[in-house]
Structures are given as C-alpha cells and as structure tokens.
Amino acid sequence: MLYYNPDILINNLASSFIEAAANAEETVTYKTTYDKNGMMSFYRDKYTIDGKDAHGSTVRESFTFDLKNGKKLNLEYFINKQPRKNLKDTDGAYAAVKEKLIALAEQKSKETPGIYFDDYQRLIAQKFNPDNFYLTENGIVIYFQQYDIAPYSTGIVEFNIGR
Secondary structure, three states: OOOOOHHHHHHHHHHHHHHHHHHOEEEEEEEEEEEEOOEEEEEEEEEEEOOOOOOOEEEEEEEEEEOOOOOEOOHHHHHHOOOOOOHHHHHHHHHHHHHHHHHHHHHHHHHOOOOOOOOHHHHHHHHOOOOOEEEEOOEEEEEEOOOOOOOHHHOOEEEEEEO
C-alpha cells in the first residue's frame, strides 16, 4: 500500500528545485595578472549564492600559459626553472614554498590578529595546492580558497612569494 502519491512527490521536488534555481545567482569574473615575456597568467573567480545562505562563496581557478607553444605552465616550472620528469623530485621545492607561506602568514597574523584560523600553519601545509598560483609583475602569488586557512570574512587568501 502506498502512503504517498509519486506524482505529488515529484511535483513537490521539482517545485523546490525551480524555486532554489530562481533564487540562485552565479557570477564569473576574469582578471589577467601577467602578460609579458611570452607568458600570460590569469584567474577566474566564480561566485555562487543559492538564495538560502547568508552569503555566497567564491572559488578561484588560475591559468598560466606559455604563449609561444600554448602549453599550460605549472608552479614547478617557475620554482625549478625547468620541469622535472619525476614528480617526487618536487617534494623539496614544495616544502620550501610551504615554509615561505607559513612565514608570510605568521607575519600577517602578527599585523592582523585573528585573520586566519588558529591552526593556520597546519592548514597551509595540508591545503597547499600547486595549481593555485598565478604570476604578477611582482612575482608568484599562491592563494588558498575561502575557508581553507581563514574565515569567510578574510576571503581568498593570497601570498606573494616573489620570483
């Protein structure tokens, strides 16, 4: 014996999806951060709000290309100057990057207490993603997504690690 009408259930679900979609908003913005020496770097921020939460969220994705051959360049290329065949060889280079990020965060945390979560040093090491970088005139910027190492109010956290 059925205790519910499948047609009513489907209509109710469809109505709730339509209502949620009507209240949702998505905005995508792009910013070119570097366009020199045969390289281009840019990022895309995708802001989404579903209409039910107090605020939306932004997810950043970045891209750096060699304009001579169209290939996407990774962080390893800039750290080591030439890509290595064995990805395990990058462990040392990425460890040095993480140490620099932690040092920069410690300095910023002293200037602005509470800007990061209390365990930000551990989170930087854990959440570090070598894909999350872009180039600027002043060097390489490594970023962390919202909530990775800091509260929403801090936003996407960026660190310029130089050249």
